Amino acid sequence: MPDIGGSDLFVLEFGDILHYYTPYTLTLFVLALIFTALAILARPEGQVDIAFGGDAYYAKETAVSEMRFRRFMTIACGLATMGAMGSGDIFNFTLFVSLVGIANIGIVAAVKNRHVLNAAYEYGIVAMVATLPLFGGAALVLATTGTLSIPALAAGGYAVPPVGKVLLALGVIGEGMAPFYAAKAEMFRAPGAPYVIMCSLSSLLIFLRVVEIVITI
């Protein structure tokens, strides 16, 4: 089996469920950690819309309660991303990924704007539907090999069905919508810069991680 992550730096075992970090996943973890810290420290962006054909402009204010909720969701999203980076169990990974999906919906849906809410609703339906390939893939891997541990699967001796891998990758794509940034354009109307960017960063990170998992197992 190809080992693209490098050698293990740290392993924390709970029975056969374990967390481990390789240079690859540690890099992604540190990225998520830094961005979560930035989101905690940063103040929300004040968006300004220019009225067409005149000197007037609209300054959009972010209410304190909305800011607090979105910051909480951003921190939750960061923690879930960090968990997904270090998890050595496929089912735990899928749970962290779906938590990222829920937190992403929460970050966007706090904005009381009809366009943003419409986009968040469509995105939420995609994220919800994506739990089928996500959990379905994990269940197929469990049913055919009898284990969910990534290091055990990577050690070889198991025939992981390709359809399980495809479903897993499809599920992560749906939860993170990573290749579909264009579809999220409506969401970026939402003011409050550091929080919305967490959606994109977490999608990118879970997508990079699932590529590593699919290649390794």
Place this chain on the structure above:
Amino acid sequence: MIPDYSLALLVAFAVTGIAFFALMRETDGLHRLLLTDLIEVVTLAFIALVGTDLAEALILPGLVVGTSELIALSEIYRVKEGFVRPPADGLRIEVMESAPGILAALLVVYGIVLSGFSGGAVAGLGVLFYFLCRDHNERFELIETASGYSWVLWIIAFFIFMILPQYWFFAVMLAGSAILVKVMAKMSLIGTMRGGPNA
């Protein structure tokens, strides 16, 4: 002869196809939300097909994820469509004034005897029925706080299982009573879902 698992997997994939086709054809927002629930059920079927103790343990988080996404999406739909008017007063019949006290007391006592998850469900049903029939100007923060603390006790019990296995009996009792309170508190909140200022 096709093995049972492959046959069931085939059926699950067929249902997936039907569900996705329905979701593709449907354009109404609320109906699409309901159809995603159909997909959640197939997801649980995929996990349940494995048919081991581990699969049983994996169904619960799968169900929780599905339910929480459904609740979040329903809330977004409600805000998006601007449904703000609380529902009118429900049914007012004599039985709903006299029965709740007795029934709730019986169910709660029986739930405490059962203890654990199922006991919590039985006792929670009693409290739910009580809140459903009577006024519910209760202190929700108190119920939520009790639920939160009992969840912490439940987790502590699990750590005792892992770190100090010789005290397993204490941990079983702790987990059993904590999950009783937690499930009861969570279920009782359903009885108060009638709109209104503090719902």
